[in-house]
Amino acid sequence: xxxxxxxxxxxxxxxxQACVSACRECDSHRGKSMIHLDxxxxxxxxxxxxxxxxxxxxxxxxxxxxxxxxxxxxxxxxVVQQADTTRCIxxxxxxxxxxxxxxxxxxxxxxxxxxxxxxxRTAYGLAxxxxxxCPTGALFYGTAEELQAERPGVxxxxxxxxxxxxxxxxxxxxxxxxxxxxxxxxxxxVVEINGKDVRR
Amino acid sequence: xxADSRTPEPHAVVPIDPSLAPPGTRAFRDAGGIPxxxxxxxxxxxxxxxxxxxxxxxxxxxxxxxxxxxxxxxVEPRNHDINRMRLCPKxxxxxxxxNHPDRLTAPLMRRSRDEPLREVSWDEALDFTVAEIRRIQxxxxxxxxxxxGGASLFSEKTYLVGKFARVALKTRHVDYNGRLCMVSAAxxxxxxxxxDRAGNPFSDILLTDCLLIAGSNVGECFPVxxxxxWGARDRGATLIVIDPRETAVARTxxxxxxxxxxxxxxxxxxxxxxxxxxxxxxxxxxxxxxxxWEEVRAKAxxxxxxxxxxxxxxxxxxxxxxxxxxxxxxxxxxxxxRGIEHHSQGVENCLTVINLCTATGNIGKxxxxxxxxxxxxxxxxxxxxGQKSDLLPxxxxxxxxxxxxxxxxxxxxxxxxxxxxxxxxxxMVWQMQRRExxxxxxxCNNPFVSxxxxxxxxxGYDATEFHAQFDFFLSETAANAHVVFPVTSWAEDDxxxxxxxxxxxxxxxxxxxxxxxxxxxxxxxxxxxxLGAGDKFAxxxxxxxxxxxxxxSAGTVNDYYGITYERLEETGGIAWPCPSxxxxxxxxxxxxxxxYHPDGKIHLQVVEWHPPxxxxxxxxxxxxxxxxxxxxxxxxxxxxxxxxxxxxxxxPWAEVHPSHGFxxxxxxxxxxxxxxxxxxxxxxxxxxxxxxxxxxxxxVPTAANALTIDALDPRSKIPEYKVCACRIEHAERxxxxxxxxxxxxxxxxxxxxxxxTDPLPPTSPQGRGTSExx
Ligand code: SF4
Ligand code: SF4
Numbered sequence: 013x014x015x016x017x018x019x020x021x022x023x024x025x026x027x028x029q030a031c032v033s034a035c036r037e038c039d040s041h042r043g044k045s046m047i048h049l050d051x052x053x054x055x056x057x058x059x060x061x062x063x064x065x066x067x068x069x070x071x072x073x074x075x076x077x078x079x080x081x082x083x084x085x086x087x088x089x090x091v092v093q094q095a096d097t098t099r100c101i102x103x104x105x106x107x108x109x110x111x112x113x114x115x116x117x118x119x120x121x122x123x124x125x126x127x128x129x130x131x132x133r134t135a136y137g138l139a140x141x142x143x144x145x146c147p148t149g150a151l152f153y154g155t156a157e158e159l160q161a162e163r164p165g166v167x168x169x170x171x172x173x174x175x176x177x178x179x180x181x182x183x184x185x186x187x188x189x190x191x192x193x194x195x196x197x198x199x200x201x202v203v204e205i206n207g208k209d210v211r212r
Numbered sequence: 213x214x215a216d217s218r219t220p221e222p223h224a225v226v227p228i229d230p231s232l233a234p235p236g237t238r239a240f241r242d243a244g245g246i247p248x249x250x251x252x253x254x255x256x257x258x259x260x261x262x263x264x265x266x267x268x269x270x271x272x273x274x275x276x277x278x279x280x281x282x283x284x285x286x287v288e289p290r291n292h293d294i295n296r297m298r299l300c301p302k303x304x305x306x307x308x309x310x311n312h313p314d315r316l317t318a319p320l321m322r323r324s325r326d327e328p329l330r331e332v333s334w335d336e337a338l339d340f341t342v343a344e345i346r347r348i349q350x351x352x353x354x355x356x357x358x359x360x361g362g363a364s365l366f367s368e369k370t371y372l373v374g375k376f377a378r379v380a381l382k383t384r385h386v387d388y389n390g391r392l393c394m395v396s397a398a399x400x401x402x403x404x405x406x407x408d409r410a411g412n413p414f415s416d417i418l419l420t421d422c423l424l425i426a427g428s429n430v431g432e433c434f435p436v437x438x439x440x441x442w443g444a445r446d447r448g449a450t451l452i453v454i455d456p457r458e459t460a461v462a463r464t465x466x467x468x469x470x471x472x473x474x475x476x477x478x479x480x481x482x483x484x485x486x487x488x489x490x491x492x493x494x495x496x497x498x499x500x501x502x503x504x505w506e507e508v509r510a511k512a513x514x515x516x517x518x519x520x521x522x523x524x525x526x527x528x529x530x531x532x533x534x535x536x537x538x539x540x541x542x543x544x545x546x547x548x549x550r551g552i553e554h555h556s557q558g559v560e561n562c563l564t565v566i567n568l569c570t571a572t573g574n575i576g577k578x579x580x581x582x583x584x585x586x587x588x589x590x591x592x593x594x595x596x597x598g599q600k601s602d603l604l605p606x607x608x609x610x611x612x613x614x615x616x617x618x619x620x621x622x623x624x625x626x627x628x629x630x631x632x633x634x635x636x637x638x639x640m641v642w643q644m645q646r647r648e649x650x651x652x653x654x655x656c657n658n659p660f661v662s663x664x665x666x667x668x669x670x671x672g673y674d675a676t677e678f679h680a681q682f683d684f685f686l687s688e689t690a691a692n693a694h695v696v697f698p699v700t701s702w703a704e705d706d707x708x709x710x711x712x713x714x715x716x717x718x719x720x721x722x723x724x725x726x727x728x729x730x731x732x733x734x735x736x737x738x739x740x741x742x743l744g745a746g747d748k749f750a751x752x753x754x755x756x757x758x759x760x761x762x763x764x765s766a767g768t769v770n771d772y773y774g775i776t777y778e779r780l781e782e783t784g785g786i787a788w789p790c791p792s793x794x795x796x797x798x799x800x801x802x803x804x805x806x807x808y809h810p811d812g813k814i815h816l817q818v819v820e821w822h823p824p825x826x827x828x829x830x831x832x833x834x835x836x837x838x839x840x841x842x843x844x845x846x847x848x849x850x851x852x853x854x855x856x857x858x859x860x861x862x863x864p865w866a867e868v869h870p871s872h873g874f875x876x877x878x879x880x881x882x883x884x885x886x887x888x889x890x891x892x893x894x895x896x897x898x899x900x901x902x903x904x905x906x907x908x909x910x911x912v913p914t915a916a917n918a919l920t921i922d923a924l925d926p927r928s929k930i931p932e933y934k935v936c937a938c939r940i941e942h943a944e945r946x947x948x949x950x951x952x953x954x955x956x957x958x959x960x961x962x963x964x965x966x967x968x969t970d971p972l973p974p975t976s977p978q979g980r981g982t983s984e985x986x
Pocket of ligand 1: 024025026027028029030031032049061062145146147148149150151
């Protein structure tokens with residue numbers, strides 16, 4: 013996991029979509045939001061959770077791996093960039109490959125657009141737009157230590173299981189303490205997700 | 213990826229504006245953030261103007277991004293004390309209204325309501341207005357002309373509204389739309405403490421052990437406050453939410469009491485009952501600091517949990533749980549909002565909360581106290597300086613001879629010239645209906661959407677012989693007027709607002725008003741001049757008005773004297789009272805154990821629960837309650853024009869419990885004694901089966917306020933928005949949401965700027981190549 017990254021805490025999300033609006037304000041894709049908000053249990057609960065690019069580490073960025081034009085660059089600090097406009101052919105392979113449903117295709121421009129962790133901001137020490145404005149801290153930008161200092165006892169996970177495959181990501185998720193199983197290399201724990209216990 | 217490849221190369225530290233950086237960024241930069249050259253982009257040459265959000269009472273700090281041509285074109289979060297960078301979607305999108313295509317840029321006028329509004333010169337509009345004021349006042353007396361202000365105005369302008377009404381129009385009839393907001397809390401605070409504001413700053417929430425939130429959907433109405441709520445929870449505080457709906461914050465509360473709307477005072481009396489029974493009162497504190505405790509205790513004894521549980525429609529154990537959690541906490545706090553204030557016993561509801569805080573000794577300490585969450589940006593400051601019918605500047609009473617004399621001296625008028633108290637906003641509409649008020653100027657308000665019982669409101673306005681409205685968009689109410697004055701938005705003038713903590717903050721002018729647009733200050737002063745009171749209104753800037761306001765408030769409880777523009781810019785906000793320029797302000801009240809009553813005590817008040825004004829019967833067995841949604845603000849005049857917010861919440865809905873057999877999106881007709889409207893159903897288990905919720909930001913035919921009752925609290929005169937009797941039925945179809953009165957024209961986002969020919973995405977790292985306006 014990167015030193016400073018986004019931590020998502022669905023327990024705090026109030027579904028206000030400030031993150032969605034703020035993402036639209038970003039200068040590199042103004043007018044289009046690269047975040048979406050999911051409403052789980054609609055009708056039963058007001059729970060919601062934001063999805064940003066998870067900046068997959070292992071396997072490294074499935075979207076980049078499948079890109080036939082080598083348009084998706086992964087930086088040395090693990091940020092999976094939005095497609096290089098001079099290379100992207102708008103084929104949507106990345107859309108299909110992403111396990112989290114993140115990249116989008118601008119059909120008119122035939123261009124892929126995705127969250128690049130506000131590289132233009134983070135490179136200068138600013139937090140990404142979404143995590144900056146999120147009124148509740150459901151999106152937090154910083155290190156795991158900074159998060160834990162602010163929220164004592166908080167537990168995070170950076171691994172997700174889809175069927176048989178496990179994906180380790182650069183963006184982490186806050187999880188209930190009792191779901192955390194054991195630490196994995198890198199010092200961060202793995203958790204049971206999507207109904208599957210990843211120990212087995 | 214190996215561990216090593218993830219560690220960035222050491223890199224030259226890039227200087228950034230520290231006020232823009234989130235906490236802890238130094239570590240990142242020192243570890244070597246990587247600004248590849250191609251991401252350098254200071255070509256925009258933009259300026260960041262520090263200011264605050266124009267919307268709710270949190271008053272989040274923000275920067276407006278101003279381009280080289282001097283136009284506002286974006287927003288950048290600001291690391292201000294209040295919000296620490298956070299913004300809600302309204303705040304993020306607020307800048308879009310500044311140069312919105314719907315902005316009014318020339319006065320509109322018509323001589324009768326049969327004609328369409330047409331653009332006219334400023335002179336023509338002003339002359340006609342002055343002639344009509346003269347005609348109406350000569351024919352029917354000065355009080356036949358009324359003035360309705362707004363709580364989104366800067367405090368300077370609200371001061372001018374009060375002065376303009378009494379000195380230039382010489383009418384007693386002046387009131388403001390803050391009357392629809394937090395006046396119940398204000399009334400209760402005055403009665404108990406003789407000071408009208410929250411007792412504690414937001415930051416105290418982080419220190420409390422038990423946080424009780426009553427009647428406030430914090431997540432949607434004051435989203436940025438949730439970081440304090442979650443912060444308290446992170447530190448182990450117990451969170452109690454009293455709300456008929458399971459809101460986002462209630463969902464995560466330790467105790468969520470979903471009581472029946474309109475039963476709050478029975479609930480709080482009963483909580484006090486248990487607190488007493490279990491010996492959780494702070495008798496030493498009560499003996500030293502409160503009066504009326506014996507009577508309050510005796511009344512609470514009449515509300516055992518068994519009785520209150522029946523009234524409130526909740527399990528009795530919940531009352532006991534709340535009492536124990538609140539009573540046993542070393543430090544406990546209660547915050548409330550419109551949910552308990554918008555009632556015909558709104559003041560009393562707030563008093564029961566004060567009784568609880570006082571009985572448990574939770575007043576005036578870090579992490580212990582009470583607060584009300586202001587709906588409008590300047591809901592707090594808007595009434596402090598004489599815009600309310602019964603108040604003079606500095607919160608002085610218009611019925612108090614000494615207070616009247618003081619203000620007349622400052623204004624340079626004879627005491628006999630100062631009119632007596634007038635009536636409240638809703639009462640003024642009734643007077644318009646009865647033709648007692650024949651002419652009206654409305655400033656920065658939209659009663660056609662925001663007042664209850666729309667048909668009465670429409671009748672009242674239609675009955676006026678002359679109606680002028682100040683606004684920067686053609687609101688539903690402005691569309692009814694004879695004259696519409698196009699005035700500045702919040703980004704085009706300087707001024708102060710007081711947020712929910714009574715912290716005065718300064719808004720800074722970010723751009724020149726569009727051609728043809730004047731400030732509200734200019735329009736009021738010009739009207740005054742033409743009415744012959746020009747010498748009393750020789751103001752050319754907000755600063756001049758503010759300096760008079762400071763003097764006018766000096767020596768009162770609402771003392772602003774020590775607050776100057778310079779100090780506000782330096783400090784980021786000062787809470788009143790602040791009597792001298794070296795006084796730090798008063799973020800927390802009563803730290804010395806004294807209230808502002810002459811005896812220094814808290815005056816506890818006995819409250820008896822009584823049912824809401826609209827009785828239930830077989831035809832109207834359910835409760836209709838109304839409220840806000842996060843994407844929209846008040847009457848929606850501003851937010852219903854902003855693309856992202858319209859997209860987020862395009863239309864209202866009726867929230868109903870699954871037990872009524874509706875499917876999601878099905879048309880549901882909500883019927884009250886005042887009318888019926890059809891909404892798409894939002895079927896959810898997050899609401900009581902006996903309750904329906906509708907957000908109120910839209911005009912007819914999908915207006916919650918076509919259904920609500922215009923019953924008022926007898927003391928605060930706040931309408932009973934939060935409870936009326938209704939029934940729900942299946943309906944055929946849903947009426948279309950009307951477009952705003954001017955062409956739809958909401959800001960369409962510019963097409964993405966990424967094009968095939970761009971070698972790289974255009975970037976402009978905010979904070980680089982920018983400079984703060986000095
Ligand atoms: S801004 Fe934060 S709280 Fe609001 S929807 Fe996004 S993640 Fe949730
Ligand atoms: S509406 Fe309120 S919470 Fe939202 S940004 Fe503005 S001041 Fe902050």
